[in-house]
Amino acid sequence: xxxxxxxxxxxxxxxxxxxxxxxxxxxxxxxxxxxxxxxxxxxxxxxxxxxxxxxxxxxxxxxxxxxxxxxxxxxxxxxxxxxxxxxxxxxxxxxxxxxxxxxxxxxxxxxxxxxxxxxxxxxxxxxxxxxxxxxxxxxxxxxxxxxxxxxxxxxxxxxxxxxxxxxxxxxxx
Amino acid sequence: xxxxxxxxxxxxxxxxxxxxxxxxxxxxxxxxxxxxxxxxxxxxxxxxxxxxxxxxxxxxxxxxxxxxxxxxxxxxxxxxxxxxxxxxxxxxxxxxxxxxxxxxxxxxxxxxxxxxxxxxxxxxxxxxxxxxxxxxxxxxxxxxxxxxxxxxxxxxxxxxxxxxxxxxxxxxxxxxxxxxxxxxxxxxxxxxxxxxxxxxxxxxxxxxxxxxxxxxxxxxxxxxxxxxxxxxxxxxxxxxxxxxxxxxxxxxxxxxxxxxxxxxxxxxxxxxxxxxxxxxxxxxxxxxxxxxxxxxxxxxxxxxxxxxxxxxxxxxxxxxxxxxxxxxxxxxxxxxxxxxxxxxxxxxxxxxxxxxxxxxxxxxxxxxxxxxxxxxxxxxxxxxxxxxxxxxxxxxxxxxxxxxxxxxxxxxxxxxxxxxxxxxxxxxxxxxxxxxxxxxxxxxxxxxxxxxxxxxxxxxxxxxxxxxxxxxxxxxxxxxxxxxxxxxxxxxxxxxxxxxxxxxxxxxxxxxxxxxxxxxxxxxxxxxxxxxxxxxxxxxxxxxxxxxxxxxxxxxxxxxxxxxxxxxxxxxxxxxxxxxxxxxxxxxxxxxxxxxxxxxxxxxxxxxxxxxxxxxxxxxxxxxxxxxxxxxxxxxxxxxxxxxxxxxxxxxxxxxxxxxxxxxxxxxxxxxxxxxxxxxxxxxxxxxxxxxxxxxxxxxxxxxxxxxxxxxxxxxxxxxxxxxxxxxxxxxxxxxxxxxxxxxxxxxxxxxxxxxxxxxxxxxxxxxxx
Ligand code: FES
Ligand code: FES
Numbered sequence: 001x002x003x004x005x006x007x008x009x010x011x012x013x014x015x016x017x018x019x020x021x022x023x024x025x026x027x028x029x030x031x032x033x034x035x036x037x038x039x040x041x042x043x044x045x046x047x048x049x050x051x052x053x054x055x056x057x058x059x060x061x062x063x064x065x066x067x068x069x070x071x072x073x074x075x076x077x078x079x080x081x082x083x084x085x086x087x088x089x090x091x092x093x094x095x096x097x098x099x100x101x102x103x104x105x106x107x108x109x110x111x112x113x114x115x116x117x118x119x120x121x122x123x124x125x126x127x128x129x130x131x132x133x134x135x136x137x138x139x140x141x142x143x144x145x146x147x148x149x150x151x152x153x154x155x156x157x158x159x160x161x162x163x164x165x166x167x168x169x170x171x172x173x
Numbered sequence: 174x175x176x177x178x179x180x181x182x183x184x185x186x187x188x189x190x191x192x193x194x195x196x197x198x199x200x201x202x203x204x205x206x207x208x209x210x211x212x213x214x215x216x217x218x219x220x221x222x223x224x225x226x227x228x229x230x231x232x233x234x235x236x237x238x239x240x241x242x243x244x245x246x247x248x249x250x251x252x253x254x255x256x257x258x259x260x261x262x263x264x265x266x267x268x269x270x271x272x273x274x275x276x277x278x279x280x281x282x283x284x285x286x287x288x289x290x291x292x293x294x295x296x297x298x299x300x301x302x303x304x305x306x307x308x309x310x311x312x313x314x315x316x317x318x319x320x321x322x323x324x325x326x327x328x329x330x331x332x333x334x335x336x337x338x339x340x341x342x343x344x345x346x347x348x349x350x351x352x353x354x355x356x357x358x359x360x361x362x363x364x365x366x367x368x369x370x371x372x373x374x375x376x377x378x379x380x381x382x383x384x385x386x387x388x389x390x391x392x393x394x395x396x397x398x399x400x401x402x403x404x405x406x407x408x409x410x411x412x413x414x415x416x417x418x419x420x421x422x423x424x425x426x427x428x429x430x431x432x433x434x435x436x437x438x439x440x441x442x443x444x445x446x447x448x449x450x451x452x453x454x455x456x457x458x459x460x461x462x463x464x465x466x467x468x469x470x471x472x473x474x475x476x477x478x479x480x481x482x483x484x485x486x487x488x489x490x491x492x493x494x495x496x497x498x499x500x501x502x503x504x505x506x507x508x509x510x511x512x513x514x515x516x517x518x519x520x521x522x523x524x525x526x527x528x529x530x531x532x533x534x535x536x537x538x539x540x541x542x543x544x545x546x547x548x549x550x551x552x553x554x555x556x557x558x559x560x561x562x563x564x565x566x567x568x569x570x571x572x573x574x575x576x577x578x579x580x581x582x583x584x585x586x587x588x589x590x591x592x593x594x595x596x597x598x599x600x601x602x603x604x605x606x607x608x609x610x611x612x613x614x615x616x617x618x619x620x621x622x623x624x625x626x627x628x629x630x631x632x633x634x635x636x637x638x639x640x641x642x643x644x645x646x647x648x649x650x651x652x653x654x655x656x657x658x659x660x661x662x663x664x665x666x667x668x669x670x671x672x673x674x675x676x677x678x679x680x681x682x683x684x685x686x687x688x689x690x691x692x693x694x695x696x697x698x699x700x701x702x703x704x705x706x707x708x709x710x711x712x713x714x715x716x717x718x719x720x721x722x723x724x725x726x727x728x729x730x731x732x733x734x735x736x737x738x739x740x741x742x743x744x745x746x747x748x749x750x751x752x753x754x755x756x757x758x759x760x761x762x763x764x765x766x767x768x769x770x771x772x773x774x775x776x777x778x779x780x781x782x783x784x785x786x787x788x789x790x791x792x793x794x795x796x797x798x799x800x801x802x803x804x805x806x807x808x809x810x811x812x813x814x815x816x817x818x819x820x821x822x823x824x825x826x827x828x829x830x831x832x833x834x835x836x837x838x839x840x841x842x843x844x845x846x847x848x849x850x851x852x853x854x855x856x857x858x859x860x861x862x863x864x865x866x867x868x869x870x871x872x873x874x875x876x877x878x879x880x881x882x883x884x885x886x887x888x889x890x891x892x893x894x895x896x897x898x899x900x901x902x903x904x905x906x907x908x909x910x911x912x913x914x915x916x917x918x919x920x921x922x923x924x925x926x927x928x929x930x931x932x933x934x935x936x937x938x939x940x941x942x943x
Contacts, residue, residue, distance in 0.1 A: 043198020
């Protein structure tokens with residue numbers, strides 16, 4: 001991170017969806033805005049801008065974070081994944097995305113990016129947990145619900161989202 | 174229409190048509206629109222819910238670098254907006270509720286726009302507001318909305334609806350039991366996850382205005398906008414980006430929308446306004462809060478005799494379409510369960526509260542809560558079982574209700590029987606007297622329009638369908654998608670009827686310059702009306718295709734099947750590719766297009782002055798039995814099981830149907846136990862998700878859904894509207910369950926832990942005192 005002389009701006013660099021990026025941001029810039037405005041990645045959604053809805057969830061070094069509460073300068077040197085980064089070769093959706101669609105868990109879709117990223121982080125958590133374990137375990141239904149508590153959805157009633165997550169995570173952790 | 178028993182696509186769990194776009198973050202919502210040279214708009218709202226404006230000083234704000242335009246009421250030449258044209262876009266003399274718009278800024282960045290707002294100085298003369306509708310009705314109270322046309326005796330009445338059938342006095346004399354209660358229903362909000370937004374682009378040279386708007390009624394909106402801005406409607410083009418939730422919130426046009434257009438007209442540049450979450454809470458419409466006085470009776474056999482209802486609705490400071498909710502409310506009271514006589518009066522009263530709008534269910538959750546609570550009380554009084562009294566009075570096929578609704582199909586009884594059986598309703602009545610946790614079960618039904626609602630001059634929808642020379646089909650539908658899945662249903666219908674695979678079907682439905690007229694998304698009408706419209710267009714198209722196929726196949730037959738991209742003559746075992754037929758239509762004599770258009774108007778009637786008439790093409794019924802467990806230490810209501818049976822006519826897509834059911838029920842649970850906008854002297858105290866409690870993934874009960882198929886001959890493949898129904902009886906059933914668990918009564922919602930505890934402790938005290 002380099003401070004730009006005579007300004008309150010910083011040049012930061014991070015790994016965004018596997019590609020290194022450099023941006024100049026104000027000290028007070030919020031990661032969500034930098035992603036959406038400066039980097040044109042509008043898949044991450046602003047639902048409240050105050051850390052209550054989870055629509056803005058991204059992965060920072062593999063863990064789910066509300067990007068609306070995260071200072072962009074803190075992203076310097078980290079690895080960030082957004083919803084756009086889950087699509088392989090720009091055309092193949094991640095199994096999480098496909099499972100949500102097939103299970104009817106997407107309605108208006110405004111919460112979906114955040115849901116997908118939260119489920120991804122749970123998957124990451126279990127994959128790393130299972131690495132050192134003798135027998136593989138998957139999260140329980142209760143754990144999934146708890147994990148997704150921070151992601152609001154006004155359309156689906158969550159049922160299909162949880163079903164989809166459970167189906168996926170029993171197979172893919 | 175394909176024969177019902179041979180359906181291939183309809184009835185199968187087809188995932189959402191544009192699911193991949195939405196799930197990959199590629200869908201463009203209003204929040205994602207970026208136009209060249211776009212400015213950011215922001216709105217200054219009043220600091221006081223009731224005041225006279227003495228002075229607005231914008232001079233400092235104008236000097237701020239990056240500010241391109243500031244408007245106040247005196248800078249614009251516009252008409253009032255709203256259902257009764259009682260709502261000025263920007264307020265000049267007086268402000269009447271917390272959300273009132275005083276000035277608007279367009280600036281180069283959002284930050285500058287917000288900063289400019291802080292530099293605008295407004296001098297107010299603060300007045301004492303009126304926040305209680307009964308106080309507003311007091312003849313000594315001042316007039317709240319100065320644009321109120323004064324049609325009624327009282328200056329603060331916005332609208333009155335009166336309805337009656339049967340002879341109340343006669344029915345009263347026949348009754349063995351009479352119950353009278355007052356219920357109070359709260360103000361709740363849609364809380365769409367995507368906040369309100371608009372982008373406006375005015376072109377000074379052509380004089381045309383392009384709006385990217387999330388309205389759910391684009392054609393009515395285009396006309397309302399034109400009236401507000403004194404423009405020609407056809408010079409306004411409305412494009413709908415992907416919408417982050419609707420639920421009725423986008424049925425009206427609100428001031429921020431013409432404000433954004435005006436900023437663009439003044440600057441000649443595109444302008445975008447996006448609400449913050451706080452703004453969404455305090456400046457969106459709400460569900461109608463109301464006070465329902467009801468008395469009703471039953472004879473000694475438990476037959477319902479009469480219902481006498483007086484409702485006071487808090488209109489807020491202005492009148493929206495939501496003022497017409499009594500259309501739906503009176504239906505519930507007049508026609509849900511058989512009832513010999515009904516008297517109904519609803520009065521919408523101006524107050525200095527924020528104005529109420531329309532919300533999924535359109536008055537019906539409130540009405541159903543009151544009615545279904547009363548039915549439990551009647552049953553108790555008669556010492557009858559709560560299931561028996563309902564079954565006895567259930568609606569039936571062929572019934573013509575006192576209001577003139579024709580139930581050509583009716584699954585009410587079957588819905589009731591299903592949830593009663595599945596929930597073991599009659600067996601689970603034994604109460605545990607001791608212990609901290611008490612279980613209870615409640616039952617409620619609902620009636621809602623299931624085939625549109627003729628409240629506008631037309632309840633119709635236009636569709637154009639075309640097939641291209643490559644065998645792909647484009648459906649241009651007047652209806653639109655607000656997340657509910659209507660696009661998918663249309664694609665399924667086209668696929669079913671034309672034998673074209675789903676990937677080859679495109680739905681175009683977002684642009685008023687292209688699509689044919691439609692009244693909009695409301696009244697659970699889209700699958701029914703737009704579906705029928707598409708079927709009509711396909712029938713016309715098939716006449717052309719059949720003719721060409723007959724010629725090319727040299728068939729004697731006139732009847733063809735459409736399967737796997739082919740047109741098949743079954744009797745002679747010949748077939749030809751659909752794309753080939755289309756090419757031949759285009760390129761050989763008499764050279765015509767494979768295209769057809771159709772306008773479908775449901776057979777429903779416009780109701781007469783007494784509100785009588787068959788207002789919908791079909792009617793939907795549902796029952797829910799809900800099991801709860803109440804923690805008597807904390808007052809917490811835990812919803813355990815929701816058994817729901819709904820007369821959907823026919824299941825078009827089980828996957829999407831489940832989604833509507835689950836989503837609706839969860840909104841209903843929120844209405845029952847957690848959601849409430851809390852105001853103090855007209856100022857919202859909880860404008861955020863932290864204090865306005867939406868339910869989360871951890872709060873979901875077990876939902877057991879049983880679709881009931883009654884195959885309505887009016888509906889596409891027999892289907893009825895489904896969208897609003899699932900949330901309508903939920904709060905009523907939950908309230909009945911909590912009353913059952915604690916043996917107390919509740920007269921208001923939501924059943925927050927505080928209210929539940931209070932009721933429980935009061936009861937304990939009463940028992941002690943006796
Ligand atoms: S936008 Fe970040 S939590 Fe809502
Ligand atoms: S799908 Fe609309 S908020 Fe979740």
